[in-house]
Amino acid sequence: MTARSSLTVVLAAGEGTRMRSALPKVLHQVAGQSLLAHVLDAAPHGTGASLAVVIGPDHKAVADEVRRVRADAATFVQAERLGTAHAVLAAREAIARGADDLLVAFGDTPLISAETFARLRAPLEQRAALAVLGFRAADPTGYGRLLLDGDRLVAIREHADATAEERKVTLCNAGVMAFDGRRALEILDRIGNANSKGEYYLVDAVEIVREMGLEAVVIETSEDEVRGINNKTQLAEAEAVMQARLRQAALDAGVTLVAPETVYLAADTKFGSDVTIEPFVVIGPGVTIGDGAVIHSFSHIVLSSIGKNALVGPFARMRPGSSLGEGAKIGNFVETKAATIEAGAKINHLSYVGDAHVGAKANLGAGTITCNYDGFFKHKTTIGEGAFIGTHASLVAPVKIGNGAYIGSGSVITKDVPDDAMAVERSPQTNREGGAARYREMKLRAKAKEG
Numbered sequence: 001m002t003a004r005s006s007l008t009v010v011l012a013a014g015e016g017t018r019m020r021s022a023l024p025k026v027l028h029q030v031a032g033q034s035l036l037a038h039v040l041d042a043a044p045h046g047t048g049a050s051l052a053v054v055i056g057p058d059h060k061a062v063a064d065e066v067r068r069v070r071a072d073a074a075t076f077v078q079a080e081r082l083g084t085a086h087a088v089l090a091a092r093e094a095i096a097r098g099a100d101d102l103l104v105a106f107g108d109t110p111l112i113s114a115e116t117f118a119r120l121r122a123p124l125e126q127r128a129a130l131a132v133l134g135f136r137a138a139d140p141t142g143y144g145r146l147l148l149d150g151d152r153l154v155a156i157r158e159h160a161d162a163t164a165e166e167r168k169v170t171l172c173n174a175g176v177m178a179f180d181g182r183r184a185l186e187i188l189d190r191i192g193n194a195n196s197k198g199e200y201y202l203v204d205a206v207e208i209v210r211e212m213g214l215e216a217v218v219i220e221t222s223e224d225e226v227r228g229i230n231n232k233t234q235l236a237e238a239e240a241v242m243q244a245r246l247r248q249a250a251l252d253a254g255v256t257l258v259a260p261e262t263v264y265l266a267a268d269t270k271f272g273s274d275v276t277i278e279p280f281v282v283i284g285p286g287v288t289i290g291d292g293a294v295i296h297s298f299s300h301i302v303l304s305s306i307g308k309n310a311l312v313g314p315f316a317r318m319r320p321g322s323s324l325g326e327g328a329k330i331g332n333f334v335e336t337k338a339a340t341i342e343a344g345a346k347i348n349h350l351s352y353v354g355d356a357h358v359g360a361k362a363n364l365g366a367g368t369i370t371c372n373y374d375g376f377f378k379h380k381t382t383i384g385e386g387a388f389i390g391t392h393a394s395l396v397a398p399v400k401i402g403n404g405a406y407i408g409s410g411s412v413i414t415k416d417v418p419d420d421a422m423a424v425e426r427s428p429q430t431n432r433e434g435g436a437a438r439y440r441e442m443k444l445r446a447k448a449k450e451g
């Protein structure tokens with residue numbers, strides 16, 4: 001069997017005002033990734049698969065997101081919002097190239113999977129000219145109803161145009177469709193706008209296909225996969241579904257999640273083997289966790305990599321660009337940002353390490369702070385291999401601490417420290433013999449006089 005070529009048109013031009021947000025709807029996130037990126041990831045990839053995204057006017061941010069996620073995608077602008085069929089035709093130029101299969105998906109339906117796209121395409125290899133993705137809706141209000149004659153799809157009726165009888169149908173249109181690419185333009189061009197909203201409805205393609213003597217079929221999927229997002233409640237529901245899926249996938253891959261329902265993952269989180277994640281951990285986008293690593297409770301990790309057998313937290317925060325080498329450890333109330341922490345290094349308590357390179361086996365004592373920002377610019381701190389930074393030291397960047405160097409507790413280090421040197425920067429200590437006893441007596445006398 002030779003692979004069929006495909007064009008996927010993703011509609012992302014909707015207004016989404018019910019999100020009550022300045023952010024375009026499809027740029028809202030689920031599991032650390034925009035709704036649109038989820039759909040673009042699921043759409044067919046690789047040789048023979050092309051992609052077009054239809055966006056609204058003045059939606060540069062959406063176009064940027066398309067380019068970021070799929071550099072191979074073309075964008076088309078739908079200048080006026082005249083309906084889903086009208087939106088698809090904004091990509092006419094791409095459709096006219098005549099791929100074998102034309103897939104249409106909505107940018108606000110982020111839970112759709114690559115397998116479902118593949119299942120939808122399968123009937124086109126047989127006789128069907130159109131395959132529609134359907135689902136059984138718990139509450140079908142608002143959705144287009146799939147009207148069947150036996151198991152043949154005869155029409156999709158939008159909720160607003162449906163009769164009371166048709167509204168009882170719970171099999172609904174998910175919005176995702178696959179067309180025979182050679183007939184797609186002919187079908188789309190025949191869609192009119194004679195309905196209650198005066199819009200060009202993509203769903204009318206079904207009746208047109210039937211009139212042309214061709215066949216339309218339904219492929220069913222679960223409601224969870226095709227939840228469309230129009231408001232923040234639905235966004236939260238989609239997040240819950242996605243998190244449940246990601247947790248299950250992590251468990252299936254052998255990750256130990258002590259309390260799965262309390263752990264938040266991102267769609268792109270990568271796990272090695274024998275990773276343990278304790279309760280109440282939040283993992284944002286771009287995180288890789290190596291074999292045997294343990295993430296203790298209440299840690300928050302974004303755009304970072306964690307090496308083999310490394311330990312994180314409890315209460316650690318890894319901000320973008322943090323990397324922990326094999327067996328390295330960051331403990332409670334440690335924050336890292338743009339920091340490479342080499343193998344076996346330890347930062348066990350109460351530290352900020354940002355714009356830094358920490359050499360292998362270095363030990364940063366409690367309260368070590370890299371002072372990386374002067375109010376205008378960020379500067380780098382380099383700590384050598386096996387260096388020992390005493391408790392509560394401030395390392396004022398730019399500064400380099402040599403290999404094996406030793407920094408006395410409480411020092412404010414502003415000058416480079418050579419390899420194996422000891423740097424101590426603090427006032428000499430004075431001990432006054434009997435001073436504490438004399439102080440106490442003086443205060444007790446003063447109190448007795450008052451009383």
Ligand code: UD1
Pocket residue numbers: 011012013014015054078080081082083084086087106107108142143144145156158172173174175200201202203228
């Ligand atoms: C649509 C379907 C309905 C289906 C439901 C599933 C049509 C006519 N109706 O209804 O049968 O049950 O989805 O969620 O297709 N869009 C544009 N330009 C437009 C109009 C829409 O780009 O002019 C985009 C929107 O951004 C959105 C998608 O198309 O991503 C669907 O539009 P929406 O208004 O949400 O349609 P529904 O009323 O939900």
Ligand code: MG
Pocket residue numbers: 108228229230
């Ligand atoms: Mg919708």
